Amino acid sequence: MQRNLDLRYVVIGAGMSGILAAISLREKGCRNVILLEKAKTVGGTWRENRYPGLNCDVPAHAYTYSFAPNAEWSSYLAPGPEIQDYFEKVTADYRLHEIAHFGQEVDSCAYESGVWRITTKAGMNCEADVVITATGVLHHPRMPDIAGLDDFAGTIAHSARWDEATPVDGQRIGVVGNGSTGVQLVSALGSRADKLSHFQRSPQWIMPVINEPYDEAQRDAFRRDPALIDAIRYDEEYLANVLRFTEGIIRPDSDEMQFIETMVLGYLEQGVVDPVLREKLRPDYRAACKRLIFSPDYYQVVQQHDVDVVIEGIDRIEAEGIRTRDGVLHELDLIILATGFHSDRFIRPAVVTGRGGVALDDVWRKHATAYNAISLPDFPNFFFLNGPTGPVGNFSLIDVAERQWGYIEQLLDKVTTGECAEISVSGDAMARYEEARIAAAKGTIFASGCSSWYLGKDGVPMTWPWSYGRFAEVMAAPDFGDFDMVTAEVAA
Numbered sequence: 001m002q003r004n005l006d007l008r009y010v011v012i013g014a015g016m017s018g019i020l021a022a023i024s025l026r027e028k029g030c031r032n033v034i035l036l037e038k039a040k041t042v043g044g045t046w047r048e049n050r051y052p053g054l055n056c057d058v059p060a061h062a063y064t065y066s067f068a069p070n071a072e073w074s075s076y077l078a079p080g081p082e083i084q085d086y087f088e089k090v091t092a093d094y095r096l097h098e099i100a101h102f103g104q105e106v107d108s109c110a111y112e113s114g115v116w117r118i119t120t121k122a123g124m125n126c127e128a129d130v131v132i133t134a135t136g137v138l139h140h141p142r143m144p145d146i147a148g149l150d151d152f153a154g155t156i157a158h159s160a161r162w163d164e165a166t167p168v169d170g171q172r173i174g175v176v177g178n179g180s181t182g183v184q185l186v187s188a189l190g191s192r193a194d195k196l197s198h199f200q201r202s203p204q205w206i207m208p209v210i211n212e213p214y215d216e217a218q219r220d221a222f223r224r225d226p227a228l229i230d231a232i233r234y235d236e237e238y239l240a241n242v243l244r245f246t247e248g249i250i251r252p253d254s255d256e257m258q259f260i261e262t263m264v265l266g267y268l269e270q271g272v273v274d275p276v277l278r279e280k281l282r283p284d285y286r287a288a289c290k291r292l293i294f295s296p297d298y299y300q301v302v303q304q305h306d307v308d309v310v311i312e313g314i315d316r317i318e319a320e321g322i323r324t325r326d327g328v329l330h331e332l333d334l335i336i337l338a339t340g341f342h343s344d345r346f347i348r349p350a351v352v353t354g355r356g357g358v359a360l361d362d363v364w365r366k367h368a369t370a371y372n373a374i375s376l377p378d379f380p381n382f383f384f385l386n387g388p389t390g391p392v393g394n395f396s397l398i399d400v401a402e403r404q405w406g407y408i409e410q411l412l413d414k415v416t417t418g419e420c421a422e423i424s425v426s427g428d429a430m431a432r433y434e435e436a437r438i439a440a441a442k443g444t445i446f447a448s449g450c451s452s453w454y455l456g457k458d459g460v461p462m463t464w465p466w467s468y469g470r471f472a473e474v475m476a477a478p479d480f481g482d483f484d485m486v487t488a489e490v491a492a
């Protein structure tokens with residue numbers, strides 16, 4: 001079938017999913033693809049996060065593009081800098097620098113008479129027939145509302161603004177927050193600090209995980225035989241764990257969730273010897289309500305004599321350290337704020353306006369959403385990768401993005417073959433999707449009574465609330481009846 005390869009594409013964001021989109025478009029022969037990136041290089045979250053101990057809790061060979069396997073991973077769970085190197089290598093291998101524009105943060109993106117007009121803060125202007133927003137979720141650091149943040153005399157930094165030159169060895173370190181980031185920081189710094197205090201507002205359930213290094217002989221075997229990589233990527237036990245997790249979160253009373261609860265409870269009971277510390281670490285909400293923490297050694301590290309878990313609330317930060325509400329001053333040289341991200345921003349603060357001047361900010365006034373996490377009414381040929389209401393959890397977001405891209409490609413086929421000039425979900429289908437999604441989301445484990453970045457302002461999870469199998473099925477075959485397809489004459 002004849003395809004128009006001259007359509008103009010703008011991909012916003014050169015993180016994991018933007019790289020995927022740009023490569024896929026170029027591999028299809030699309031001649032006009034522009035990749036806009038606000039920072040100086042690719043990598044998204046792996047570029048932004050450089051804190052000690054950063055790694056990915058998804059097996060490295062599964063957190064890899066299906067078209068670019070990597071025999072060089074140093075361990076089962078890869079360290080963050082290695083993942084960043086991987087994305088830089090893939091970018092170079094596919095010559096994305098030919099189409100990438102760095103230091104170009106999108107300021108506005110407006111649809112008018114069949115064309116998207118994009119401007120950047122640095123003054124670049126471009127037009128597009130199709131926009132792919134691949135701006136990520138976790139990239140606007142959330143500074144905590146703690147009094148005295150500016151009063152500290154030592155070094156204070158958010159985990160996503162970490163300067164690798166900051167001294168840590170022999171320092172008195174305070175880590176605030178115990179999500180995946182805070183736990184990884186404590187694991188990495190516990191043995192390097194003179195004294196480490198972990199300030200915990202709510203305890204976390206911890207899932208034990210074994211992280212084995214790959215030696216040179218194994219890497220050599222991976223290089224020679226890609227089937228060995230596939231055996232890890234598609235390992236039955238790993239896939240069973242993913243399935244168990246994704247089934248468990250949508251059916252909180254299922255055997256799958258009970259299995260997870262038994263695992264994390266057993267780990268807490270057996271992994272923490274001191275009963276006082278064990279009670280400090282015991283959550284009062286259900287496992288997987290917050291994103292599960294996978295850690296090979298957090299419990300061991302917090303049992304070291306020079307590591308403290310501080311559960312008294314933080315009163316304020318002073319020049320010498322953190323004062324807790326019981327009046328105690330915890331004297332510190334370094335404070336790391338592992339306090340998370342504003343997860344509802346997506347492409348914002350860029351100002352996006354669709355057909356008839358509809359503002360994205362207005363559409364998302366209550367909460368960010370998109371039909372099947374991909375499309376919005378009145379935003380024609382405008383698609384999200386890893387956008388709002390997509391699957392989140394303890395599995396590979398690369399797999400999520402690849403499936404989403406497969407769906408977007410099928411939508412784009414309608415445009416490139418000339419069947420229509422524009423495609424976007426219909427208002428009716430969007431409303432039906434959102435109603436069903438919210439109803440299902442309220443029944444997931446994420447809504448079972450805890451605080452987390454999965455929840456919207458109204459307390460409803462902003463996530464994909466159905467099974468991963470359903471996600472895969474939906475992504476494999478779009479229901480075109482749910483889409484408005486507009487011909488060129490009407491669009492103009």
Ligand code: NAP
Nearest residue numbers: 055056057144145177178179180181201202291338339340
């Ligand atoms: P997070 O999960 O949102 O955790 C933020 C932490 O900061 C929570 O413990 C929170 O306490 C605490 N906090 C926030 N404000 C506070 C305040 N004013 N005073 C005291 N404590 C405060 O953030 P994150 O750990 O950066 O992780 C975010 C997400 O990044 C993860 O869920 C995951 O999706 C991703 N991530 C993935 C990996 C990986 O290995 N794949 C690694 C790191 C991060 P409360 O719980 O009480 O709110």
